[in-house]
Amino acid sequence: MAGIKIVPINLFAQHDIRSKFEAVVLEMDREELNAYWIEQHYHGIRPPITQKSSKSLKAFLDGVEGSIGYLPKAQMDGTLRVLYEF
Amino acid sequence: MRLYSILLFPIILSANEYQLGHGLELNPYLTMGGYFSSKYENSKDTKEYMIDDVAILAYGRLGERFSYLVEIEAAEFWVHNFGNDTTQKNMTFHIERAYVNYKYDDYFSIKVGKFITPIGFWNLNPITVLKDTTSNPRYASEIYPKFTTGLMAYGYLPFDESIEYNAFIQKNKDLDKGYNNIQTDDYYGMELQKHWGDLTIGLNMGKYEVNEENMKYFGASLKYETSHLQILSEYAHLIYNPLSNSSDKHDKYAYYIQGRYKLNAKHYLVGRYEKFEDGFAGVDESVKIIGYNYRPIYPISIKSEYQLRENDNNSLIVSFSMLF
Numbered sequence: 001m002a003g004i005k006i007v008p009i010n011l012f013a014q015h016d017i018r019s020k021f022e023a024v025v026l027e028m029d030r031e032e033l034n035a036y037w038i039e040q041h042y043h044g045i046r047p048p049i050t051q052k053s054s055k056s057l058k059a060f061l062d063g064v065e066g067s068i069g070y071l072p073k074a075q076m077d078g079t080l081r082v083l084y085e086f
Numbered sequence: 087m088r089l090y091s092i093l094l095f096p097i098i099l100s101a102n103e104y105q106l107g108h109g110l111e112l113n114p115y116l117t118m119g120g121y122f123s124s125k126y127e128n129s130k131d132t133k134e135y136m137i138d139d140v141a142i143l144a145y146g147r148l149g150e151r152f153s154y155l156v157e158i159e160a161a162e163f164w165v166h167n168f169g170n171d172t173t174q175k176n177m178t179f180h181i182e183r184a185y186v187n188y189k190y191d192d193y194f195s196i197k198v199g200k201f202i203t204p205i206g207f208w209n210l211n212p213i214t215v216l217k218d219t220t221s222n223p224r225y226a227s228e229i230y231p232k233f234t235t236g237l238m239a240y241g242y243l244p245f246d247e248s249i250e251y252n253a254f255i256q257k258n259k260d261l262d263k264g265y266n267n268i269q270t271d272d273y274y275g276m277e278l279q280k281h282w283g284d285l286t287i288g289l290n291m292g293k294y295e296v297n298e299e300n301m302k303y304f305g306a307s308l309k310y311e312t313s314h315l316q317i318l319s320e321y322a323h324l325i326y327n328p329l330s331n332s333s334d335k336h337d338k339y340a341y342y343i344q345g346r347y348k349l350n351a352k353h354y355l356v357g358r359y360e361k362f363e364d365g366f367a368g369v370d371e372s373v374k375i376i377g378y379n380y381r382p383i384y385p386i387s388i389k390s391e392y393q394l395r396e397n398d399n400n401s402l403i404v405s406f407s408m409l410f
Contacts, residue, residue: 003191005151031351032313035384038107038409039216041119044145044155044187046111 008048009060009069017054021070024086107385107409115146121409122163123214129393129401136165138405139213141182151190157183180265182233192247197238200261203231204238204252204277205290206307206320208342215387215407218316218346218354219377224362225340229303229322230275230292231268235261250279256294270294275303285310290322301326319343338364346379354379356391372396385409 011018022028028036037047051057057069062079076082104110109119120142126135141159148154158179165174185199202210208226211217226232236256243249256273260266275292288307293300305322321341327334342360349355356377363370377391390404 005189005191029313031384034107038385039211041107041109041117042121042143042211042213042216042409044117044143044153046117047108 004066007064007067009057009067010048010050011054011057011070012050012052015054017070017072021086025070025084106383109143109410113146115148117145119143119410121213121215121407123220123405123407125214125220125403125405127401127403130399132401133168134165135168137163139163141213142179143183148186151188153187153189155183155185155187157181181262182265184261191241193241193244194239195241197240198236200233200235201238201254203234203275204240204254205230205275205292205322206277206288206305207309207318208320213407213409214389214405215385215409218344218356218379218389219358219375219391220389220403220405220407221375221391221393223340223342223344223358223360223373224371225320225322225342225360227267228338228340228362228364229305229324231266231270231273231294233260233266234273235259236273248281250281252277268294268296270296279307284312299327314348316346316348317343318346336364336366338362338366338369351384352381354381 022030022033026033040047051060051069054071054075058071058075061067061069061071068083071080073085109117111117120140122137122140124135124137127133139159139161140163141157143155143157145155146153159182160176160179162174162176166172167174181200183200183202185197185201187195187197189195202212204210208223209232212222212226212232214220234254234256235258236254238252238254240250240252243251253276254274256271259271260269263269273292273294275290275294277288277290279286279288286309289305290307291302291304293302295301301324303322303324305320307320308317310317319342321339323337323339325335325337327336340360340362342358344356344358347355356375356379358375358377359372360375361372374394375391377389380388382388385408387407388405389407390402393401393403395401
């Protein structure tokens with residue numbers, strides 16, 4: 001999206017949906033992601049901020065322009081734009 | 087709701103627990119980190135132990151679209167030579183990187199200051215703990231300046247998001263003169279990298295001036311990576327004029343190909359072949375390396391490598407490095 005800064009949001013590390021997102025969408029296991037973010041730390045880049053529940057993640061998506069995350073289908077409503085389903 | 091979310095932001099981040107290798111995030115505006123490495127080298131000519139790099143880095147946000155990074159480093163911090171039983175110390179810290187970044191969107195960002203020259207793969211992760219071998223191929227130090235003090239634009243191409251671009255220019259002195267492999271105050275270049283799933287291929291070119299002599303280079307890089315196997319290869323060719331009283335042009339080139347096999351998250355096997363040739367200086371060198379990298383956890387690396395050289399000056403290098 002031209003001109004809009006993307007703000008990625010993650011669920012907390014133990015969340016089931018996050019594990020599925022990492023395996024299916026990112027196709028990386030936790031060790032690979034850990035290595036990736038350690039390299040990014042050297043380049044001054046932080047991992048996405050996390051939310052404790054899909055409910056709080058939904059509230060964040062509703063409130064912050066350019067934010068992007070993943071939610072159970074049941075929580076989707078007309079306020080969000082779906083980019084991909086898995 | 088938006089205000090509430092933004093106000094909550096620093097509180098959530100402050101609650102993050104420190105993890106080794108991820109830095110200490112004090113708030114969104116300041117994360118502290120650093121690294122150090124030490125190595126032992128034994129060859130016919132060299133027998134020494136050194137604390138090679140000690141570095142501190144700080145970075146964070148300066149606003150919605152601005153961020154910064156500062157890194158200071160002392161190289162060859164403490165060196166003991168077993169051959170003549172001497173010890174040297176260098177406690178002087180230099181500016182390795184210092185820049186402000188402006189991110190407009192994924193297609194266009196700008197960096198101003200001193201940054202790593204964006205070429206290929208090796209040059210981007212130059213510290214021991216992030217590499218698979220302690221040593222660097224000659225490719226990494228002979229062809230182009232590792233750091234640039236100037237302006238860089240980068241991002242993805244709007245019409246093809248599988249292609250990354252970067253272009254940089256320097257028209258001034260190095261921010262920390264003397265702390266670069268090649269000193270220049272006139273440098274520009276660019277690179278394109280195309281991603282196809284597990285494969286990335288890059289092309290780069292640039293020009294810089296040393297003692298009013300023009301140096302032109304071009305190069306290519308390749309990275310193939312699956313969950314267990316990584317193949318890295320880079321080539322660079324420099325056309326230069328080593329004599330100011332002659333218009334003769336000379337060439338030097340360097341390349342390497344390296345394979346890494348990940349046995350599991352802690353154990354890695356590495357093999358590399360590297361070549362460097364400088365016709366004018368009469369250097370024609372090739373090195374074969376086999377190595378093993380043990381990572382008890384990812385930000386700690388214990389490496390050993392054996393270098394086979396044509397002149398029989400083989401060497402063994404063992405290192406310990408950590409990112410924090």
